[in-house]
Amino acid sequence: MQIAIVSLFPEMFSAVSEHGVTGRAVDQGKVALNHINPRSFTTDRHRTVDDRPYGGGPGMLMKIDPLQQAISAARASLNGEPKVVYLSPQGRQLDHSKTVELSALDSLVLVAGRYEGVDERLIQSAVDEEISIGDYVLSGGELPAMVLIDAITRQLPGVLGHELSAQEDSYADGLLDCPHYTRPEVFEGREVPEVLLSGDHEKIRRWRLKQALGRTLERRPDLLKDRVMSPEEQELLAQYCQEQGI
Numbered sequence: 117m118q119i120a121i122v123s124l125f126p127e128m129f130s131a132v133s134e135h136g137v138t139g140r141a142v143d144q145g146k147v148a149l150n151h152i153n154p155r156s157f158t159t160d161r162h163r164t165v166d167d168r169p170y171g172g173g174p175g176m177l178m179k180i181d182p183l184q185q186a187i188s189a190a191r192a193s194l195n196g197e198p199k200v201v202y203l204s205p206q207g208r209q210l211d212h213s214k215t216v217e218l219s220a221l222d223s224l225v226l227v228a229g230r231y232e233g234v235d236e237r238l239i240q241s242a243v244d245e246e247i248s249i250g251d252y253v254l255s256g257g258e259l260p261a262m263v264l265i266d267a268i269t270r271q272l273p274g275v276l277g278h279e280l281s282a283q284e285d286s287y288a289d290g291l292l293d294c295p296h297y298t299r300p301e302v303f304e305g306r307e308v309p310e311v312l313l314s315g316d317h318e319k320i321r322r323w324r325l326k327q328a329l330g331r332t333l334e335r336r337p338d339l340l341k342d343r344v345m346s347p348e349e350q351e352l353l354a355q356y357c358q359e360q361g362i
């Protein structure tokens with residue numbers, strides 16, 4: 117998969133291109149990142165990329181022309197007709213299904229804004245989709261773009277080993293993750309749940325599913341609202357509620 121990133125700070129993206137799962141995916145050629153900097157398309161002495169908003173108000177906006185040229189160059193750098201995604205709090209909130217959908221594309225352009233945002237006419241003319249990583253305001257779209265790159269890359273075939281299958285990601289089945297434990301068996305008087313030491317893989321599977329269901333009910337009941345639970349899930353959640361007195 118090819119991802120072209122439009123950003124004033126391309127150096128920030130070494131966090132995903134040079135480290136961890138995403139860094140290995142880049143090294144293995146499973147995902148290719150290239151960068152286009154709007155500042156490259158400025159012509160004035162100060163290489164200006166921002167301007168004041170019409171109607172007044174705090175802060176600055178990204179100038180249309182350098183950004184439009186950068187997006188055009190990003191599209192031209194990729195095969196086919198890439199989707200153009202602008203990271204913004206005004207976008208649809210990112211979720212697992214969106215990362216799966218985007219990971220199926222051959223190529224993608226990510227536009228990371230700075231300042232207070234961009235001219236609405238640029239969004240209307242050059243952006244296919246706005247995506248938000250959450251209801252808060254950051255200083256730039258680079259971190260949201262890296263979140264999206266990480267989540268998409270994990271979905272690409274062969275990126276995660278079988279033991280880390282993306283299909284087993286907690287959100288892949290719509291639930292929060294179960295608790296996890298590793299050595300030592302006792303930490304500050306707190307013991308590892310006995311079932312996890314039992315070697316009984318079926319009991320462990322059921323325990324983990326019960327914990328995931330219970331946690332989801334307690335912390336994110338919205339995720340269960342439309343979930344059609346299997347008889348086993350219903351049984352396990354009822355057990356959890358009885359055990360926890362809820």
Ligand SMILES: Nc1nonc1C(=O)NC1CCNCC1
Binds near residue numbers: 203233251252254257
């Ligand atoms: N939340 C967000 N999800 O995607 N982008 C987000 C964001 O806060 N972007 C900033 C908004 C203010 N201008 C600079 C970029």
